[in-house]
Structures are given as C-alpha cells and as structure tokens.
Amino acid sequence: MSPLYARHKRTSLAIATAVAAGALLSTGLSTAASAQTPADSGKASPLAAAPTALTDAARTTLIQKAEAGAATTAQHIGLGAKEKLVVKDVTKDVDGTVHTRYERTYAGLPVLGGDLVVHTSKSGTTEGVTKAYAKTLKVSSLKAQVTPAKAEKQALTAAKSLGSDKSAADGARKVIWAASGTPVLAYETIVGGFQDDGTPNQLHVITDAATGKKLYEYQGIETASTGTGKTLYSGTVSLTTNLSGSTYQLYDTTRGGHKTYNLAHGTSGTGTLFTDADNVWGTGAASSSSTDQTAAADAAYGAQETWDFYKNTFGRNGIKNNGVGAYSRVHYSSSYVNAFWDDSCFCMTYGDGSSNTHPLTSLDVAGHEMSHGVTANTAGLNYSGESGGLNEATSDIFGTGVEFYAANSSDVGDYLIGEKININGDGTPLRYMDKPSKDGASADYWSSSVGNKDVHYSSGVANHFFYLLSEGSGAKTINGVSYNSPTYSGTTVTGIGRDKALQIWYKALTTYFTSTTKYSGARTGTLSAAAALYGSGSTEYNAVAAAWTAVNVS
CATH class of the missing domain: 3.10.450.490 (Nuclear Transport Factor 2; Chain: A,)
Known part of the structure; x- marks a missing residue:
C-alpha cells in the first residue's frame, strides 16, 4: 500500500499514495496568461495512435x-x-x-x-x-538452498520495523527475481498488518533462495437517479445514485457499479452502504460524526469525475479498463490523516483527518489514489526507487488531470497537489508541480541519488517534467494561481498544452513503461509515445525531449 502522504520519521507529514495496496494524492504562456491554453480548447480528430474504447x-x-x-x-x-x-x-x-x-x-x-x-x-x-528485462532468461539453479521459514522470518522482521504485529506471513511463493541484477530463484513473502500511522499494510519481501539475502521490498496496499451532493470541497454537485424501493443509495450503476460505504471509524470490512430518503447528500460542512454524509458526497463525486476523466480523455473503461467500478470507503479509523487505494480489494479508502473534521476527500486526492489502480493494472511500476517516483508522479499527473477535467468552480484546476485538504495546517499544498522543491523535500531535477528519496519526493522530477511540457517555463498565472517554473540549465521551455501532455503520459504508461522503468526509460517511453501520437520530429516530440532535458534527464 502507499498512502497519500509520507511521514518524516514521526516528525512532519508529506502526502503519499497507494499502489497495489497503498495510501496517499499550451503553447508557452506569457506572464499573467489565462487559465486555458489554446492546446486545451476545441475538439480535434482522434489521433491515429490514440487508444480506442473497446467493448x-x-x-x-x-x-x-x-x-x-x-x-x-x-x-x-x-x-x-x-x-x-x-x-x-x-x-x-x-x-x-x-x-x-x-x-x-x-x-x-x-x-x-x-x-x-x-x-x-x-x-x-x-x-x-x-x-522490463530485455535478455533471454537464464537462472543458474532452481533448487532453493534457503528454507521458506528463513525467508518468512526475514519478511516478518522487515514488517515489524514498519509497525506490523503479525507473527506469521500471509503468503509465500517461489518466483524468479529479474527486476534488478542477474535473475535468480527467490521467495516472495507477504506480511499484512498496519503501519505506525494506521495505514493497512501488505509488505512484499523478495529473498534470494540461494543466499537468503533480501533483494527487494515494497508496500502493496490494498436504477440510476440524479442526487444532490453538498460536498466540503467541491460545492454543490450532481451525483448519480440508485433508487431501491423508497430509499436512495450512493450507488452509481452507470459507472461500473461504484458504491460508497461508511466504515464508521472502523478499519476493516466493507462497511455500510450510504442510503438516504431525499437524495440530498451531506451539508457542505465538516462534521466529526461517524454517519456524516458530506465526506461520502465528496468521495462519490471524486469517483465519478475520475471515471469520466479516464473514459472521455483516453477511452479507458474503468480502472482495469473492463467496465467494472471500484468502491469507496469513508470514515476510516479515527483522526486518520491519509487516504489510500488498495488493489487487493479494488477499493478507495479515506480518513477523516485531524479531529475527524478534515476528510481527505478532495478531487485531486481521489484522482491521485484511483490512478494508482490504473498504474497497478498497466505498467505496474515498482513502488521503490525511481520507478516508485514515476508511480507517484503518475498519480499526481492524472489527479491534476481529473481536477482540470471536472472544471469545478469551487475547486478549480491547478498544478498543486492536495491544496484543499490543508494537511500542513498552514494552507499550503502537499506538492508543487511547477517547482517541486517548494515543499522542502521534493526533487526539481534528476540526479544519481534521486532514487534514494522517498517516492513522494523523487516523483518531483516527473511532476516538474509534466508541468514544463504542459505550460512551459517561467512566470505565469493560470486559474488565479501564480507559477514560476525553472529549468536545470536556465533554458526556456515552451509548453504544448496539458491535453497533449496527458495523452503522451498515458500512452507511455499503458504502452511503453514496464515495472522497472526508471527516469531514463521514462524519457525513452514518452518520446516513443509522442512519436506514435504526433510523429517523430514533431513539435510535440521535440517538446518532450526539451522538457526532460530541462529536468536533467537525458
């Protein structure tokens, strides 16, 4: 699992997100440019290499x-x-x-x-x-020299250091490890439990079956009608609901059957489906009540906007592209300051934040977390090192896409992550895409050590790339927010518009990225995507190259 934000070893917070069981979230514009770039307006004919919707x-x-x-x-x-x-x-x-x-x-x-x-x-x-692994596989021995019990002990020790109190593994299997180094026979051991902040945790530990050496570890977390949602962050919105008898359900049959459940401050199970007599959900104000509908209205709205964003932008029919909707759970635990996607339950979960009155249910958080599900079911970017940074950035990129797509006047599109939920307590966002280092920890540019950072901070390189590709470098104002994006060597980058940048990133994720893609591979993959969509040597192709160079990825 990966939360919306990460913790600085019990000191400060910084939003994280969920992978397969994890937790949280134009043409160059001149200064004071307006919200939308020309590249974002108008309807163009489908590009030959763009994905088509499949029944x-x-x-x-x-x-x-x-x-x-x-x-x-x-x-x-x-x-x-x-x-x-x-x-x-x-x-x-x-x-x-x-x-x-x-x-x-x-x-x-x-x-x-x-x-x-x-x-x-x-x-x-x-x-x-x-x-992901280019060579023909050859493994020197398929006979394990280490017992499964030794691998399990190692995995339990690793899980304990992350807050798990499990005394036994949830599962183990023999695998071939080819994600780094020479392919070897290994054990993959899975230990469930909870991190020290209460986030459900599913730790995967890879152990060399010949030497007992730990090779890798990662978290893997886990009849239609129109109602009115009075949300905390997005104002009054329309929600697709279901009428069962004389009772309305927060159940969207038009988007794969998405349902919104109430955990009532519990930490397990599905919870209770939200129902209502008048089809008006929430009050628009925060409440610490475990039966509060406002957080549920935000969650349901985020789910439907995320579904529509993927459907109408890329022709993707749900997170798995199979027409099946996930489900959402709100009021997770007590004063839980996080949100997470869990691929094992195919569900989205939201905490209520500090004092149970600051739910993490804003639009970009919803889009961010559910995009972890898209990544898990496409490239499957490993949640560690540079591939983990790309995984996190993908969720920031598409979460931003969802926010702009929704065109909600109460939560206008911007290149800030988590600006509505105020986790920092001072009104600042969790992350900045135009200059990631403004959060005090994220990387603006690639370096050989960037993969050693927490994935929520190494993601800054790709977030910065996406902003530059979309909007270009320098000072400008978009939707009332001021940005001033620098470049590694001081060069000027001209953006191609957010719409094209999103198409290129999605094409690369679903077609050219693999589980082990690093930043150099992301450059190659996005250039391949730009060439397929717009032509090799096109303005868009050259802009991709320039934006990567501007964040020191060559």
Missing part, C-alpha cells in the same frame, strides 16, 4: 486471441524454451495497432520484473517489443 466483448476477444497465440508469440520474440507468456491486458489504437501486455513465467514460476508489451500492427505484424 467488453471486443476486449475479451483480443485477450482470448492473445492467449491462444501466446506460445507462438513467445517463440517469435525470442524467449527461451523455459519461458512462457501470460496475457495481462490488451489495448487498441485508433489505427488498429494492438498493444498486448504480458507477464512472463520461467519453468512455471512467475517472473517478477519480466513483464513486456508486444506491439502489433493492424495487419498482424509485430512492430516491436517493450521489455
């Missing part, structure tokens, strides 16, 4: 076809005799190009860091392969 039946057919041809594909792309492919997902572009994402097995064992994407033209010709 459930069409997606199932493509997956079944890929599964039937997996053995032939494995041979065609040069995998070894012991390697097999397992289909994870399929996307299709407007021009008919199909991108099939696979997991890899070796001698029947799952390969962590072995994922890959095969790109196939409309005619069926393989146009390229993007691999």
Whole structure:
C-alpha cells in the first residue's frame, strides 16, 4: 500500500499514495496568461495512435486471441524454451495497432520484473517489443538452498520495523527475481498488518533462495437517479445514485457499479452502504460524526469525475479498463490523516483527518489514489526507487488531470497537489508541480541519488517534467494561481498544452513503461509515445525531449 502522504520519521507529514495496496494524492504562456491554453480548447480528430474504447466483448476477444497465440508469440520474440507468456491486458489504437501486455513465467514460476508489451500492427505484424528485462532468461539453479521459514522470518522482521504485529506471513511463493541484477530463484513473502500511522499494510519481501539475502521490498496496499451532493470541497454537485424501493443509495450503476460505504471509524470490512430518503447528500460542512454524509458526497463525486476523466480523455473503461467500478470507503479509523487505494480489494479508502473534521476527500486526492489502480493494472511500476517516483508522479499527473477535467468552480484546476485538504495546517499544498522543491523535500531535477528519496519526493522530477511540457517555463498565472517554473540549465521551455501532455503520459504508461522503468526509460517511453501520437520530429516530440532535458534527464 502507499498512502497519500509520507511521514518524516514521526516528525512532519508529506502526502503519499497507494499502489497495489497503498495510501496517499499550451503553447508557452506569457506572464499573467489565462487559465486555458489554446492546446486545451476545441475538439480535434482522434489521433491515429490514440487508444480506442473497446467493448467488453471486443476486449475479451483480443485477450482470448492473445492467449491462444501466446506460445507462438513467445517463440517469435525470442524467449527461451523455459519461458512462457501470460496475457495481462490488451489495448487498441485508433489505427488498429494492438498493444498486448504480458507477464512472463520461467519453468512455471512467475517472473517478477519480466513483464513486456508486444506491439502489433493492424495487419498482424509485430512492430516491436517493450521489455522490463530485455535478455533471454537464464537462472543458474532452481533448487532453493534457503528454507521458506528463513525467508518468512526475514519478511516478518522487515514488517515489524514498519509497525506490523503479525507473527506469521500471509503468503509465500517461489518466483524468479529479474527486476534488478542477474535473475535468480527467490521467495516472495507477504506480511499484512498496519503501519505506525494506521495505514493497512501488505509488505512484499523478495529473498534470494540461494543466499537468503533480501533483494527487494515494497508496500502493496490494498436504477440510476440524479442526487444532490453538498460536498466540503467541491460545492454543490450532481451525483448519480440508485433508487431501491423508497430509499436512495450512493450507488452509481452507470459507472461500473461504484458504491460508497461508511466504515464508521472502523478499519476493516466493507462497511455500510450510504442510503438516504431525499437524495440530498451531506451539508457542505465538516462534521466529526461517524454517519456524516458530506465526506461520502465528496468521495462519490471524486469517483465519478475520475471515471469520466479516464473514459472521455483516453477511452479507458474503468480502472482495469473492463467496465467494472471500484468502491469507496469513508470514515476510516479515527483522526486518520491519509487516504489510500488498495488493489487487493479494488477499493478507495479515506480518513477523516485531524479531529475527524478534515476528510481527505478532495478531487485531486481521489484522482491521485484511483490512478494508482490504473498504474497497478498497466505498467505496474515498482513502488521503490525511481520507478516508485514515476508511480507517484503518475498519480499526481492524472489527479491534476481529473481536477482540470471536472472544471469545478469551487475547486478549480491547478498544478498543486492536495491544496484543499490543508494537511500542513498552514494552507499550503502537499506538492508543487511547477517547482517541486517548494515543499522542502521534493526533487526539481534528476540526479544519481534521486532514487534514494522517498517516492513522494523523487516523483518531483516527473511532476516538474509534466508541468514544463504542459505550460512551459517561467512566470505565469493560470486559474488565479501564480507559477514560476525553472529549468536545470536556465533554458526556456515552451509548453504544448496539458491535453497533449496527458495523452503522451498515458500512452507511455499503458504502452511503453514496464515495472522497472526508471527516469531514463521514462524519457525513452514518452518520446516513443509522442512519436506514435504526433510523429517523430514533431513539435510535440521535440517538446518532450526539451522538457526532460530541462529536468536533467537525458
């Protein structure tokens, strides 16, 4: 799991977010430019390499076809005799190009860091392969020298240091570890529990089965009608609800069946579905009551805007792109100052903040957290080091996209993260995309040590890249917020507009990024995405290159 914010070892807070079980969140504008850039206005024809929406039946057919041809594909792309492919997902572009994402097995064992994407033209010709591990897999021995009990003990020790009180692992399996170094036989041990701030935790520990050395660890957290939501952060909004008999339910049947539940300050289970007699939800004011509907209205609104953002911007049909909605839980624990996405329950959870009167249910937090689900079900960026920073940045980028998409007058779009929830207590946001270091910890530029930072701070490099690609460098005002974005060498960067920048990042995430992508690979992936969408050598392609150079990624 990954929370919306991270903790400075029991001192200060800084928003984090959830991965597969984790927690929280134009053309160059001149000074005092208006809110929207020309690139963000008007309707353009679909780009040839843009994703096209697939019906459930069409997606199932493509997956079944890929599964039937997996053995032939494995041979065609040069995998070894012991390697097999397992289909994870399929996307299709407007021009008919199909991108099939696979997991890899070796001698029947799952390969962590072995994922890959095969790109196939409309005619069926393989146009390229993007691999997390580029070589043919060879493992020196498949015989473990270390017992599963020793691996479990190591995992329990690691989990205990993070606040877990578990005395036994929740699960363990043999795997091939290929995400770093030479591929080896390993154990993946999972220990559940809670972090010291109360966030549900699912720690994955990878142990070398030959030496007992810990190789890696990461957190993995876990009939329609129109109602009125009186939210705390977004004003009065319309909510899609369901009428059951004479009772309204906070149940959106039009968006994959999303439901909003009340945990009533509990920490487990699904909770109780919110119901109401008059279809007016909340009061617009904060309340410490465990039955308060205002937080639920914010959560339901955030879920529907996030769904619509992905659907209408990228043609993505839900977090897993399969038409199935997640569910949301509010009033988690007591005075819990965080929010998190958990891929294991496919659900979104919100704490009520300090004194149970500051729920973390703002639009960009909702978009941020649920975007962790999109990442988990596409590139699966490992939640550690540079790939973890890219994972966090992806959620900040799409959370920002959701906020701009909603065009809500009470929470206008900006390049600030968590500015509404006031976690810092002084009115400042959690993160700044134009100059990430303004939060006191995030990186503006890449360096060889950036991967050693907490992922919520190493994400600054990609956040800065996205801002520069969208809006350009220098001083400007957008939607009433002043920005002044610097560059590594003092060069000037001209933005291409947020709409195009979002398309490029989404294309890269779903088509070219893998679980182990680092910043150099993100540059390569986004350039590939820009070339596919707009052409190699286009203005957009050159802007991507310039924006990465401006944050010292080459």
